[in-house]
Amino acid sequence: MARSLRGLPPDGVPVRWRVVIGVLAALLFGVALTLQARGWTALIVEAGGSCGSRRGVSSGTCPRGSGVTMGLAFVVLVIALPVALVALIGGLKARLGTMVLAVVALAGIVPGQMIFAWAHGPTLGTVWQASGENPDDVEGQGSWLHGSTVVRARFDRLTAYDIATGDVRWTFTVPAPAVLCAMSGAPEGGTGAVGYGEEDGACARLAAVDLTNGRPLWTKDLAPEPGPGVTAGPPRGASPNMVALTRDAVVVRTGGALRAFGLRDGADRWTRPAGKNCEFDGVIGGSTAVLAELRCPVTPQKIVAVDVTTGRSRWETPAPLRSSSADITLLSAAPAVARVHEGGKRGIDAVLSFDDAGRTRATIEVEDGPWRLTSGSSLFEVAPLDPLMVLGDRLVARASGAGGRSEIRVYGLTDGRRLWSTPLEDIEAVHVEPSRVLVLTDGPRSPDLTALSMRDGAKTYLGTTRFRWLSSAVALYSHGDRYVLVAEDGTGSDSFPVAVVKE
Incomplete structure (x- = not known):
């Protein structure tokens, strides 16, 4: 009997099994730690x-996967450490057991890192971020992406950054004492257009x-052109949708007329008068036509498609109003899409798409049961970012519901049907591409980036950023494996005007 018990500890467990249990517990301890x-x-x-x-007060979303991993890790720590200590120190000498525990726990770092990376997902590394701005009341007015260059506008200048390095490629200075008051949409032919004038004038x-070097290709005085039906001059103050670019022309609304100039040479192309006592209240560009809103005192507002080559109307369609006027937001010229918003409890509030003859082909209600499409924007005053975006025959929209819920929705513009919707919390910025929708969701410190398939809305988590704060609205772009964030406010200690992250 004495011989059979030799080599067993007092509790009867063989030493080798104690060591095995202790090593496994030490490994789990290292993973959990x-x-x-x-x-x-x-x-x-x-x-x-x-x-x-806590108690109805939200501190924001937790890091991805942290709740499960940290909870399980705490339980494992509480159990694994005493088991490892008892098993190893009891089965081996105290000094040797402690050394084995430490070495095996260190070996647990590698699987622990792998498990965390799987649960948390990738982290997007910051390639660079531009230094904060002064004075502290200056704000971004709009932005452009042109090839490997991102351009941010403020009241007194445009600054172009190299996406790869963050180096300033060029600066266009608005002539003093004028301030920036208008900005075209996406660049065409390496060209962007801006308007400027005296503050509040x-x-x-x-x-x-020229977006390759920041030099002005040409400038024009937009004083009212003489001619029949031209009764108003340029708009005053910040003027979104004042300037539109097409494949080979710049079209600008001067209130009483639309005027077209050659894209690269500034040659006068045509002037399209609004008519007596009428004025154009917005213009947006397509490849061969522009879409404009026409307001007259005694007739309903019209949505007008104007041929870029001739300046003649391709079609004119009265807005489908139940009252005398409405707010019309032009979303796209090709295809022609606009949001019409009337006041009052029974006023129309819908996104309309039009065919090549100006007939309504789809109506998408902004109010959709308990959900409402987010529309309109006061962000980036000169070139606002509208949360309703058009790409081809699809409308991409943010929707908000009860309880702070939010989602991305995509509708077909041929029939108005909802094609898919994907829930996402705290949507901060959206960028639309042919194959995907990029969505930046803002936590209290580090925003996450997610890609949604344009086909069905399937989510692919791209990673979390390491920005300390997003203190203002941002515009989001992509260039290769890099993602560009252009902030409206870049003046705080933890803020940036422009930043680039990569996978």
């Missing part, structure tokens, strides 16, 4: 040290800017 360390680091860096909701000067 790594998960706790990575989880707390992510919580501090990405969420400011707290997250979730008429937006009376137009310049086409």
Whole structure:
């Protein structure tokens, strides 16, 4: 009997099994300790040290996967450490057992890192971010993406950055004492157009800017052109949708007329008068036509498609109003899409798409049961970012519902049907591409980037950023494996005018 018990500890468990159990417990301890360390680091860096909701007060979303990994890791820590200590120190000598525990726990770092990376997802590294701006009341007015260059506009200048390095490629300075008051949409042929004038005065000067070097290709005085039916001059103050670009022309609304100039040479192409006591209240460009809103005192507002070559109307369609006027937001010229918003409880509020003859082909209601499409924007005053976006025959929209819920929706513009919707919380910025929709969702510190398939809305998590704060609205672009964020406010200590992250 004494011989059979030799080599057994007092509790009867063989030493070799004690060592095996101790090694496994030590490995789990190392894994759990790594998960706790990575989880707390992510919580501090990405969420400011707290997250979730307490007593109805939200501290924002927690880092991805942190709840499960940190919870399980805590349980494993509580169990694994005493088991490892008892098994290894009891089965081996104290010094040797402690050394084995430490070595095996260190080996647990590698699987712990792998588990955390799987649960948390990738982190988008910051390639560069531009220095904060002064004075502290200056704001971004709009932005452009042109090849490997991103351009941010403010009241007194345009600044172009190299996406790869963050180097300033060029600066276009608005002539003093004028301020920026108009900006075209997406660039065409390496060209962007801006309007400027005295602060709170008429937006009376137009310049086409070469986006390769920032030099003005030409400038124009937008004083009213003489002629029948031209009764108003350029708009005053910040004037969104004042300048539109087409394949080979710049079209500008001067109130009483639309005027077209050659894209690169500034040659006068045509002038399209609005008519007696009428004025154009917005214009947006397509490849061969522009879409404009026409207001007259005694007739309903019209949506007008104007041929870029001739300046003649391709079609004119009265807005389908139940009252005398409405707010019309032009969303796209090709295809022709506009949002019509009347006041009152029974006023129309819908997105309309039109065919080549100006007939309505689809109507998408802004109010959709408990959901409402987010529309209109006061962000980037000169070139606002509208949350209703058109690409081809699809409308991409943000929708908000009860309880703070939000989602991305895509509708067909041929029939108005909803094609898909994908829930996402705290949507901050959206960028639409032919094959995907990029969505930046804002946590309390570190925004996440997600890609949605344009086909069915399937989600692909691209990663979290490491920005300390997003203190203002941002425009989002992509260039290769890099993602560009252009901030409206770049003046705070933790803010940036422009930043680039990569996978």
